[in-house]
Amino acid sequence: MDYRRPAPGRAQPRPQGPSVGGLFAAWGRWVANCVWWLEHSFERARADGRPEEDTRVRIFLILAVFSAVFACLALGAAHAALFAPRGGSGAGFNANALTRADLVDRNGQLLATNITHYGLYIDPREIWDPASAKAQLRRALPRVSAKRLDRVLGGERRLLVLNGLTPSERSAVHALALGGVSFEPEDRRVYPLGTSAAHLIGRADTGGEGVSGTELAFNQEIRAAGAAGEDFQLSIDLRVQGVVENELAAAAELAKAKGAVAVVADVQTGEILAMASWPTYDANRRNSAPSEALMNRVTSAHYEMGSVFKSFTVAAGIDTGRADMNTLFDASQALQIGRRRITDFHATNKVLTLEEVYLHSSNIGTSRLAVEMGGDVMRDYFRRLGLLDAAPIELKESAAPPKVRKWDDTTLASLSFGYGIMITPIQYVAAYGALVNGGRYVQPTLRKGGRPNAPTHQVVSPETSATMLDLMRRNVTRGSGRFADAPGLRVGGKTGSANKLVNGRYNPAVAVGSFAGVFPADGPVTAKRYTVFVLMDEPGTFPRTGGYVAAPAVGRIADRIAPFLGVQRKADRWSTALGEKIPEFQDVEGDGR
Amino acid sequence: MIAVPIPVKRLFDWKVRGVRCVEIIGVVCVAALVFSVYIAKAAAARESSEISRIESEIRENRQRVRLLRAEATRLEQPARLEALSREIGLGPVDVRRQAVEAGLPAIAPPPAVAPSAPVTAPAAGETLH
Numbered sequence: 001m002d003y004r005r006p007a008p009g010r011a012q013p014r015p016q017g018p019s020v021g022g023l024f025a026a027w028g029r030w031v032a033n034c035v036w037w038l039e040h041s042f043e044r045a046r047a048d049g050r051p052e053e054d055t056r057v058r059i060f061l062i063l064a065v066f067s068a069v070f071a072c073l074a075l076g077a078a079h080a081a082l083f084a085p086r087g088g089s090g091a092g093f094n095a096n097a098l099t100r101a102d103l104v105d106r107n108g109q110l111l112a113t114n115i116t117h118y119g120l121y122i123d124p125r126e127i128w129d130p131a132s133a134k135a136q137l138r139r140a141l142p143r144v145s146a147k148r149l150d151r152v153l154g155g156e157r158r159l160l161v162l163n164g165l166t167p168s169e170r171s172a173v174h175a176l177a178l179g180g181v182s183f184e185p186e187d188r189r190v191y192p193l194g195t196s197a198a199h200l201i202g203r204a205d206t207g208g209e210g211v212s213g214t215e216l217a218f219n220q221e222i223r224a225a226g227a228a229g230e231d232f233q234l235s236i237d238l239r240v241q242g243v244v245e246n247e248l249a250a251a252a253e254l255a256k257a258k259g260a261v262a263v264v265a266d267v268q269t270g271e272i273l274a275m276a277s278w279p280t281y282d283a284n285r286r287n288s289a290p291s292e293a294l295m296n297r298v299t300s301a302h303y304e305m306g307s308v309f310k311s312f313t314v315a316a317g318i319d320t321g322r323a324d325m326n327t328l329f330d331a332s333q334a335l336q337i338g339r340r341r342i343t344d345f346h347a348t349n350k351v352l353t354l355e356e357v358y359l360h361s362s363n364i365g366t367s368r369l370a371v372e373m374g375g376d377v378m379r380d381y382f383r384r385l386g387l388l389d390a391a392p393i394e395l396k397e398s399a400a401p402p403k404v405r406k407w408d409d410t411t412l413a414s415l416s417f418g419y420g421i422m423i424t425p426i427q428y429v430a431a432y433g434a435l436v437n438g439g440r441y442v443q444p445t446l447r448k449g450g451r452p453n454a455p456t457h458q459v460v461s462p463e464t465s466a467t468m469l470d471l472m473r474r475n476v477t478r479g480s481g482r483f484a485d486a487p488g489l490r491v492g493g494k495t496g497s498a499n500k501l502v503n504g505r506y507n508p509a510v511a512v513g514s515f516a517g518v519f520p521a522d523g524p525v526t527a528k529r530y531t532v533f534v535l536m537d538e539p540g541t542f543p544r545t546g547g548y549v550a551a552p553a554v555g556r557i558a559d560r561i562a563p564f565l566g567v568q569r570k571a572d573r574w575s576t577a578l579g580e581k582i583p584e585f586q587d588v589e590g591d592g593r
Numbered sequence: 594m595i596a597v598p599i600p601v602k603r604l605f606d607w608k609v610r611g612v613r614c615v616e617i618i619g620v621v622c623v624a625a626l627v628f629s630v631y632i633a634k635a636a637a638a639r640e641s642s643e644i645s646r647i648e649s650e651i652r653e654n655r656q657r658v659r660l661l662r663a664e665a666t667r668l669e670q671p672a673r674l675e676a677l678s679r680e681i682g683l684g685p686v687d688v689r690r691q692a693v694e695a696g697l698p699a700i701a702p703p704p705a706v707a708p709s710a711p712v713t714a715p716a717a718g719e720t721l722h
Contacts (some may be wrong), residue, residue: 109666113659113663114659115660118657150686167660192667193667194667194670194672196671238671239671242674243670245671246671559688568693578688
């Protein structure tokens with residue numbers, strides 16, 4: 001029924017031109033005519049009196065058609081035979097192709113790979129003696145679940161018993177020579193390093209998609225490299241990573257810390273050479289790891305860092321021209337800002353030079369400097385140092401810091417010595433790098449060779465950067481960072497200690513101790529240089545300050561990784577290549593010892 | 594009738610025991626072609642089965658290489674290596690026992706020049722990994 005017919009009495013619109021139905025009818029008529037003409041051609045020919053000629057024409061026609069078809073086929077066959085792509089396996093096939101490329105470090109050491117595992121299938125109809133088969137299987141493969149095995153053996157069809165058999169397990173089962181047992185290959189991502197670099201590498205799911213860490217951050221590129229049969233290189237140096245992890249774990253256990261973080265980075269390229277978060281977990285047994293071990297503290301945990309921030313305040317002060325090495329700061333008494341009293345942890349109660357402010361880590365001095373510079377200047381420097389935004393590293397775990405809401409004097413004073421702002425360690429490392437590489441902010445990266453044409457921006461002048469390097473070196477030779485010194489490596493750096501906010505109060509028993517080091521601190525600002533950052537979260541031993549819990553680890557890390565990084569041991573004006581102190585006002589031959 | 598040139602007509606009229614020679618030649622040619630194609634196909638099949646055998650062998654070997662590489666990496670885990678070396682009393686080399694190549698003569702001068710020089714030169718350059 002046509003329910004859309006027009007109402008009676010209304011004029012029906014005429015279709016414009018021939019309708020589709022009409023066209024089909026005309027075409028059908030033409031075909032019928034042709035058939036009719038062909039059918040009756042014999043009769044017509046007979047009627048015209050030339051029957052034999054007509055037959056010949058037909059034969060010739062058919063011959064011509066067949067010849068044409070076969071000629072085409074012959075040409076096609078010849079073309080296929082002569083110009084087909086070689087290799088025999090079809091175009092675009094790569095024998096090395098994988099779903100995900102192997103992850104390797106900057107020297108080609110394996111970090112993550114794909115291993116073919118096997119699914120174990122059993123067809124109970126082909127099993128001769130289920131009881132003995134079960135006993136044998138359980139002996140060869142202890143981790144198989146008895147319930148599952150019973151269900152499959154008592155069933156009717158071929159079923160999966162166990163997933164993810166390693167090749168050695170497969171050969172053990174295969175050696176039983178049981179009927180009805182078969183294997184099906186499946187690709188599995190394995191992390192042969194186990195606990196090493198587990199946070200950094202992250203993991204990929206069974207479907208071959210990255211879920212966390214670099215596996216997620218470079219997912220597309222890892223898959224593309226896998227399709228091309230190539231390895232995917234990270235900026236990590238496994239030797240450095242190993243040293244960093246081992247020293248960090250040792251230091252964290254010694255300090256009885258709750259958590260710990262260490263990062264080694266190249267300040268000129270922004271490459272991360274090692275990144276460790278303690279406690280760690282076994283990447284192949286992720287499910288059994290405690291949840292606090294799973295977090296990558298380098299990118300995801302926020303800390304009020306404490307005095308390590310004084311480097312930023314002092315650098316900003318020097319860069320704006322508001323302070324130089326001879327500027328004096330009155331730290332003889334506590335600084336009063338409104339109702340707040342700012343005191344020094346190591347009170348000196350005297351007038352300090354900028355160097356002394358930095359070396360004695362004077363809160364009063366940096367607070368005065370910050371308040372003098374004002375909120376806009378400080379905010380500008382902090383923004384350019386990347387302290388107000390998530391670190392632009394590729395890892396998706398890189399967390400944005402909580403927003404700093406106020407920029408009044410009391411906040412500025414807090415910010416100047418690293419309170420009132422929580423940032424992630426990787427943000428700190430990137431910002432610290434900008435102070436010691438000639439003043440450029442380089443985005444931290446896990447890509448070997450650095451990010452291709454990533455934008456960098458100038459934060460402080462190269463002169464400021466040189467001054468900061470000098471200050472940091474002085475701090476290690478004479479100030480709070482003495483334990484970070486490594487013989488002949490010219491380590492510079494700044495200690496940091498902060499109390500944590502517990503229930504709205506800063507609790508001195510719950511602290512964060514950190515040390516941001518750089519080596520070698522001498523030479524031109526654009527020279528090869530590495531930062532080593534170590535942070536201890538809630539150390540349980542006393543003293544809890546960074547100079548005691550973190551600085552020694554930095555010194556040991558620098559000492560052990562220097563040969564891998566090609567840093568030569570040399571003397572500078574503070575100590576010899578073997579780490580002996582050179583007295584400040586030495587004799588001609590330095591015999592004053 | 595179509596006019597046929599004389600030589601062509603003679604070729605077609607040349608018969609042996611009532612069979613046209615042209616046809617015999619044609620049949621022989623076709624037989625030769627069929628046979629050669631068969632030979633070529635058989636050879637190609639043999640080649641391709643050989644190729645696929647070698648390819649599967651390569652694949653298998655590659656699997657084993659991957660497996661061994663992963664196994665080697667597992668055994669070389671930094672934490673494991675360090676624990677093992679600490680167990681047998683190895684540790685980072687002290688800076689006073691490290692030297693660069695250029696400094697070797699200063700540490701151990703050639704015996705002819707200075708017979709009283711210490712014989713055991715500390716092994717140098719390497720630190721514990």
